[in-house]
Amino acid sequence: MSVSKQDVLDAFHFRTACRYYDGSRKVSREDMDYILELGRLSPSSVGSEPWQFVVVQDKALREAIKPVGWGVAGQLDDCSHLVVILAKKNARYDSDFMREVLLRRGLSGEKLEAGLAVYKKFQVEDMKQAENAQTLFDWAAKQTYIALGNMMTGAALIGIDSCPIEGFEYEAVNRILAEAGLFDPAEWGVATMVTFGYRSKDISRKARKPVEEVVRWVE
Numbered sequence: 001m002s003v004s005k006q007d008v009l010d011a012f013h014f015r016t017a018c019r020y021y022d023g024s025r026k027v028s029r030e031d032m033d034y035i036l037e038l039g040r041l042s043p044s045s046v047g048s049e050p051w052q053f054v055v056v057q058d059k060a061l062r063e064a065i066k067p068v069g070w071g072v073a074g075q076l077d078d079c080s081h082l083v084v085i086l087a088k089k090n091a092r093y094d095s096d097f098m099r100e101v102l103l104r105r106g107l108s109g110e111k112l113e114a115g116l117a118v119y120k121k122f123q124v125e126d127m128k129q130a131e132n133a134q135t136l137f138d139w140a141a142k143q144t145y146i147a148l149g150n151m152m153t154g155a156a157l158i159g160i161d162s163c164p165i166e167g168f169e170y171e172a173v174n175r176i177l178a179e180a181g182l183f184d185p186a187e188w189g190v191a192t193m194v195t196f197g198y199r200s201k202d203i204s205r206k207a208r209k210p211v212e213e214v215v216r217w218v219e
């Protein structure tokens with residue numbers, strides 16, 4: 001690993017939520033592929049990878065999101081790329097989706113069944129996330145935020161700005177994107193979005209709580 005701690009810290013200081021993009025500057029396809037690869041390589045609980053990254057460059061779709069996307073409307077004309085992050089619905093221990101997680105690891109037969117039993121205990125007893133469709137979706141959505149963070153940090157490391165987006169009407173955005181054929185709403189839902197591009201003006205960094213308030217060592 002050749003990157004220095006200071007390089008990484010500099011990237012964290014550089015990364016601020018970018019609300020004003022320079023519409024004349026586009027992120028290259030190569031750089032977007034790099035950012036999306038960071039999402040794909042991100043860790044997820046039990047290796048579930050319950051995400052899809054949909055790059056929405058279509059002007060009409062972006063226009064349709066504006067009236068129901070109060071937190072992103074002002075960025076949609078000028079950001080270079082808009083990535084909608086989908087989370088899997090109903091990733092329950094007994095679903096084909098979770099079975100495929102184990103198949104990807106090369107498990108079969110009794111070992112696969114034993115793995116599914118572990119998932120059942122985990123989801124039903126330990127985390128209590130198999131209780132209903134919403135808790136299952138929320139579990140998947142939590143995983144997508146890891147990918148979100150990694151993509152934004154990786155972008156910052158190469159000087160690309162970003163803004164995470166939760167400021168939108170979830171029902172409306174899900175409907176618009178599903179009706180456009182981007183996903184099957186029985187299987188997937190929008191977890192979050194993120195814009196990428198280049199800032200058009202300096203951004204003053206927001207304050208952070210002091211380290212003593214957020215870090216505790218127990219020794």
Ligand SMILES: Cc1cc2nc3c(=O)[nH]c(=O)nc-3n(C[C@H](O)[C@H](O)[C@H](O)COP(=O)(O)O)c2cc1C
Nearest residue numbers: 015016017019071072163164165166167168205206
């Ligand atoms: C999950 C998440 C959702 C956010 N949604 C929005 C949004 O919809 N619109 C927006 O302009 N900023 C959004 N933000 C940016 C936050 O307001 C910002 O990260 C926070 O104020 C800290 O500032 P900084 O990112 O510049 O350090 C979001 C941030 C996170 C982490």
